[in-house]
Amino acid sequence: MNNKKTTSIKRIALLTSGGDAPGMNAAIRSVVLAAHHYHIEVIGFYHGYNGLVCEEHIAMAEPLTLLKVNSIIHLGGTILKSARCQLMHEAKGLQLAADTLNDKNIDALVVIGGDGSFSGLLALQAYWSGQMIGIPGTIDNDLDGTDYTIGFATAVNTGIEAIDKIRDTADAFERIFIVELMGRHCGHITFNVGIACAAEQVLSFENFNANEQSSKLQQLATEITTAKKNRHSSYIIVIAENLWPGGAVELARQLHLQADIECTPCILGHIQRGGSPIAKDRILATKMGVAAVQALIDGESNIMVAEQNNAMNFITLDEAIKHKKVVSKQLIDAQQNILALTAQTQC
Template sequence: MIKKVAVLTSGGDAPGMNAAIRSVVLAAHHYKLQTIGFYSGYNGLIEDSSTPLTPASVNGIIHRGGTILKSARCPAMHTEQGLKLAAATLEKEEVDALIVIGGDGSFNGLLALNQHWTGRIIGIPGTIDNDIDGTDFTIGFSTAVNTGIEAIDKIRDTAEAFERIFIVELMGRRSGHITFNVGIACAAEQILSFENFSQDDEQEKLSHLAKEISRAQQNRHASYIIVIAENLWRGGATELARQLKETANIDCTACILGYIQRGGSPVAKDRILATKMGVAAVQELIAGNDKVMIGERNNQLLTVPLAVAVLHKEKVSENLVSAQENILALTAQ
């Protein structure tokens, strides 16, 4: 029987994490369970840094970005000693179940911890990258996309005014979800992501881009936006801009959006998704489920084995990629 639930946020922060924390705490309170929060991800477990969580603790946080429990990477969780220290803290605090809000690295840490601790574990997918298998969306993705759209819409204004070429680099680690969704929503002339580009083809793509940009300039195309996924082009957007100048005498301005995509107030979709997932996580624990992640498919909540959620098999929709490549992108005639 579960009496005490712990929750922590781990890895990169994502808008909506606070909404998920709030939901977990309110659901646990409804079912008369005690809740404790650990600070700074798994570091809080290793250092035994925690705080009791009550409905009053989570009042007024649903609209806030970031996470009230803080987050961090934790190299110690990759060691046997670190895992044992984390397990010892959970035993000392008499925790029956641990809910982790984070991405695949956080879930792998959760599975590793479970080798040293017998309590129940559940994951809630919180990452802007949307790179978790078994769920259509992760908490924070929709807000990150909206943030990217707002930024590029403003960049477009300047690009139009000065008839400039911008290369905008978007986050996503090694996932193209943000890049493709933002690129299509902003009518980017070119989208470069993991689904349509290989580093082996850099020179060919460089030549193709130069040809496309030159054709657009000849046709008095006032602005030209290229969106590119981080970790895709060797050297990133800045290096691509340098190469276009060096090989084709094309002036481009590189713009790296960076951490702006991880901050800000979560949009309604992320607040609602986080709230649903938080309640579901507590309910699954009460039902006796273990080693699963809460996901959502076609607006229906479901559970996914944690070992499956971290496989990285799901990519950007082929229909989206095909539409961009074959219909929406500017192509040389």
């Protein structure tokens, strides 16, 4: 992290990039309000980094006024829209982004997004000398150095509400459901939702290896059969997306073919990314937005705002994306060694 030095900032560029997350609008609002307090103008760029490199999107850039953000804290998605930008992987795109920021007299760039978005910031360092700060907005909760990312709590809550409803119909028909949750390549959502919903099985990257597919299939079949013999009225298997080859649908098919077990696959998909953010995400986003503006005023750059032990902190962007944040070992151990075993013997 850079040594602190007070800086004079007149204009901040703000964009949201990558997958949307509930609470991004709350973060946008917070940045604008905090900047207004310090008499700093915020220019909103639309459609992620495309807003810096594509003419039609650059033309959409506009000042974000207090009126513009007054009633957005409760909205899901992002008023600045979001997208991925292939050009930011090329020198040509990075130079275009730098030229746009210079042409618009931008002093600092704030990006709300995940690891791909922050990789863009790191690459831009070689082309633009302004200050840059990332605010972690992703439902996956996979950025290192922060306890939580904006959107994670709401995504977990959405998953819980959906599976609670699935449990009702599973109980009514005494059926087995396989529910697939988002999270890309980590199991923060899967383990938190699975445990909160009392799922009989939680399958994620942290407790399953693709090389073990055959043995895991046999184990699942045995445990499901045992549970049904013990008069389970329903059985819920929660799995992470991108985990089982072919996903929940293929797992259900294999259980039917190999063990004559009927399962109903259910893929929650993008429902987890939408919806009004819950209080935890609104508050986290607000704190992070204020902290980002204050950090810029203090002369910080190339950092990500982070929440650590309920306090705002900062870590370098390269530290934040160096490796994926791991799921709590306590959650994994509790599910594997106590909760899953108990579920098989309930009557």
